[in-house]
Amino acid sequence: METTATAIKIEKIKTSKISQVDFDNLAFGSVFTDHMLVCDYKNGAWQTPEIMPYQAISLEPSAKIFHYGQSIFEGMKAYKDDHGDAFLFRPSDNHRRLNISANRMCIPEIPKAYFMDGLKELINLDKDWIPQKDGSSLYIRPFIFASGKGFHASPADEYKFLICLAPSGAYFSGKVKVLIEETYSRSANGGVGFAKTGGNYAGQFFPTQLAVKEGYNQVIWTDDNTHENIEEAGAMNIFIRINDTLITAPTSDRILDGITRKSILEIAQAEGIRTEVRKITVPEVVEAAKNGSLKEMFGAGTAAVVSPIAAFGYRGTDYDLPELTDSYASRFKKIITDIQYNRSEDPFGWRQKV
Known part of the structure; x- marks a missing residue:
């Protein structure tokens, strides 16, 4: 010993x-x-x-x-x-x-x-x-x-x-198709949604399996009260790009303060990408999908780093997202992984040698 x-x-x-x-x-x-x-x-x-x-x-x-x-x-x-x-x-x-x-x-x-x-x-x-x-x-x-x-x-x-x-190996592979959840909730005001506690994840399994049976890979969680505000994607934070603006929900006692989420917001600021941390509603995203201003949706978390969403389902209709050659998702993933694998400089001071 x-x-x-x-x-x-x-x-x-x-x-x-x-x-x-x-x-x-x-x-x-x-x-x-x-x-x-x-x-x-x-x-x-x-x-x-x-x-x-x-x-x-x-x-x-x-x-x-x-x-x-x-x-x-x-x-x-x-x-x-x-x-x-x-x-x-x-x-x-x-x-x-x-x-x-x-x-x-x-x-x-x-x-x-x-x-x-x-x-x-x-x-x-x-x-x-x-x-x-x-x-x-x-x-x-x-x-x-x-x-x-x-x-x-x-x-x-x-x-x-x-x-x-x-x-x-890699956590996700291939295109991810998600379903906007309107019946079940991941967390509630005053609850433990911001904590990484096992029950938060156990409670996700059943509604996620229901979505899988319908042909989706994951669910997008909405708020427990109105089911109109988009909050998270599966076990990840979610980002939505409308035109050239990157939007994500503010953290709260319902939403995990993701480290990859924080990193993306800091990178976006350094890269001159406009960001908005605010509530974003399902009708706003559906309308953006219909009028062509919805460019990207992606999850952000430690396991997958960035997981692009290829399509989302809502009330019986699927909406495909465009395939971009120079997406924000791929850009952020490259910057983060290059820092993680020591392939680039680390201007943010995030990388720590063991």
């Missing part, structure tokens, strides 16, 4: 399983590296983090995660450049957002040193797992859940913080 300068205990795996992995055919988030980080919260404090071989964990049936859903997570990636150096993208923003989610779900905040130092130590240990194929990366999943026991409906007294790593 080793200990780092920040008191992280390290137990290395005896035999790596990396030779069993086909790095040319990686599904997203289904293959896991040799090690994981685990840190327990008990007796009112976070204990010493440990890096250990990736393995199953044991929980009692009375663990509160199973009963009251206290769980939060983040999504991040590590990238490797042509020289074999590893990089993270805006990791401090992920730590900050994890603790925002923690506060909303009544989970103790994780100290930044535990998060950042533990993450970097883990990535350095499993650095060989970072794929170098274009579009591939090492997906990083930090998460916290209630491990304390009891059936009483109250916050747990013990928690587990883990970081697991998964070498992954």
Whole structure:
């Protein structure tokens, strides 16, 4: 057992399983590296983090995660450049957002040193797992859940913080067709829509599967009250381009403050692209589609970075979007991924070497 300068205990795996992995055919988030980080919260404090071989964990049936859903997570990636150096993208923003989610779900905040130092130590240990194929990366999943026991409906007294790593290929491929949702809601005012908590995503699965049965890939979420304001696309923030103006909904307690979303808005400002952060209604988008001023719609998030939308459905009618040779979506994706893979300068200071 080793200990780092920040008191992280390290137990290395005896035999790596990396030779069993086909790095040319990686599904997203289904293959896991040799090690994981685990840190327990008990007796009112976070204990010493440990890096250990990736393995199953044991929980009692009375663990509160199973009963009251206290769980939060983040999504991040590590990238490797042509020289074999590893990089993270805006990791401090992920730590900050994890603790925002923690506060909303009544989970103790994780100290930044535990998060950042533990993450970097883990990535350095499993650095060989970072794929170098274009579009591939090492997906990083930090998460916290209630491990304390009891059936009483109250916050747990013990928690587990883990970081697991998964070498992954591209998240989406092909054209995405979405359905504007008018019956189900992803979140509501005063709720937990802004937090990355498991229940937000579990609640999306059923309406999404209904849309899939109708021939769509995903749903566009609208507000819970009128179902007229466009808010998110699946598990991603959404951008809509009308003529040359890029529009996205403002963040709120219903909408996740996406890191890719923030990056796109900063890039657009630097590139001189007009942006509007405001409510955008379904009738406005439908009318733009009809009169030809709707140029693009795309989702933005860590997993896919940018996911162009080829068509959307609304009340029995499908609307195709034009195929552009120089789209904002492709432009933003190239700028962001060039920064992530260390293929270009980083004027924003987002890239962080591991």
